[in-house]
Amino acid sequence: MSQKLVIIEPIGISADEAQALKEKYLPDDVEMVYYETKAKDAEEQAARLKDASLVMLANSPLREDALSKGQDVKFLSVAFTGVDHVAMDYCREQNIVVSNCSGYANEAVSELVFGLAIGIYRKLAACDEAVRSGKTRAGLLGLELSGKTFGVVGLGAIGRQTAKVAQAFGCKVLGYNRSKKDIEGVEQVDLETLLKESDIVSLHVPLTAATKGLIGEKELSLMKPSAILINTARGPVVDTAALAKALTDGTIAAAGIDVFDGEPPIPADNPLLKAPHTLFAPHVGFATKEALAKRAVIAFENVSKYLQGQPQNVMG
Known part of the structure; x- marks a missing residue:
């Protein structure tokens, strides 16, 4: 038939x-x-x-x-x-x-993670604007990935690839996963420890009832004021309003976001659009x-x- x-x-x-x-x-x-x-x-x-x-x-x-x-x-x-x-x-x-x-998309998404992280650390959007407007490098002192503690939330295929690349950049890698994963070079810890100790937190969990709102006001408050959050997983894994507030209040330093509560175009009233220290992409993590x-x-x-x-x- x-x-x-x-x-x-x-x-x-x-x-x-x-x-x-x-x-x-x-x-x-x-x-x-x-x-x-x-x-x-x-x-x-x-x-x-x-x-x-x-x-x-x-x-x-x-x-x-x-x-x-x-x-x-x-x-x-x-x-x-x-x-x-x-x-x-x-x-x-x-x-x-x-x-x-x-x-x-293991490689595609993990590479975007570091594109966002480096974009934030080296202030690439501001660097581009400076060149175009005849400015110098004044005020554009950046940070290096090497030596930072990189936290990977979710150690599936993309999370593991991200951890591998983080190690190549010279980062200490912490990982959080519901079940134990034996991954070379990754110290598996609980979520609270990861959030407290990481300089960069990268999310790699699927969207389920258990992970919706996984990163909210409480979790963001555990992070270092100098830490950045990268989300290339699913938008609703993070509480949008809580993240916008954390960025505005200086609870965390910055965020790189590829995924939102809905697919782009993003509504003009999304609070993240008015939050400082953000670098956005319109859900392109998989798109190579x-x-x-x-x-x-x-x-x-x-x-x-x-x-x-x-x-x-x-x-x-």
């Missing part, structure tokens, strides 16, 4: 590249439809799901109101690491198997040519393995 794969939004590769991957990884009798634009709303998503048994998506929310219209959907290949944008409870109820693409190419391969491999009755990267 033939099956239909619908890629309901762009996944960072062209239609021709998608077709090449389809031919490499999937049986000839699988029909594929690739939408190269995002759906305007849930109704358009539902229309795209018509007759699809296999679905591929990136990071657009796919909620029950749209997913329930896809009567034939049996498998979702999520071309992303996190799946908090998918109606997972509904998928469990309907026995829809969901696989993610964990691992594709290399990472998107790796992601597409994993997404198609997920479909292939599912069709073979051996699903991989399955999310609970």
Whole structure:
């Protein structure tokens, strides 16, 4: 029996590249439809799901109101690491198997962490402005990563890669994880100790009920006044209002943020936009040519393995 794969939004590769991957990884009798634009709303998503048994998506929310219209959907290949944008409870109820693409952006995200950290430490935005406006280096004394204590919250694949790079910069690395991880060069401590002792705190946890608001007013108050917070994980892991206040009050020195409570564009009333000592990116941590190419391969491999009755990267 033939099956239909619908890629309901762009996944960072062209239609021709998608077709090449389809031919490499999937049986000839699988029909594929690739939408190269995002759906305007849930109704358009539902229309795209018509007759699809296999679905591929990136990071657009796919909620029950749209997913329930896809009567034939049996498998979702999520071309992303996190799946908090998918109606997972509904998928469990309907026995829809969901696989993610964990691992594709380990290098991309970890490299952005250090881009943000160095951007803050070396005041790169101010340096750029100084050159453009005919100023000198006056007032632009920076800091070095070497010798600093670098705290990694969440020691999954991206957290471990971040810890590895931090060591290469000459940092002492502390790690916090729910379960014990044996990682060379990383001293695993409790969260309170990590926050108190780290000069840089980098977040690498998924968004779950347990991690929502993980870093709030109490946690920020434990950090050094000279410390910086880097968030390339998920926006709601940090209490936005509490972080804005901590930056304004000088509770911590600065923050580098790639993820927010919602996808950019960020509402003008977001308190972080008025907070001092910030460096922002519009959720680009995963967005490199290399990472998107790796992601597409994993997404198609997920479909292939599912069709073979051996699903991989399955999310609970």
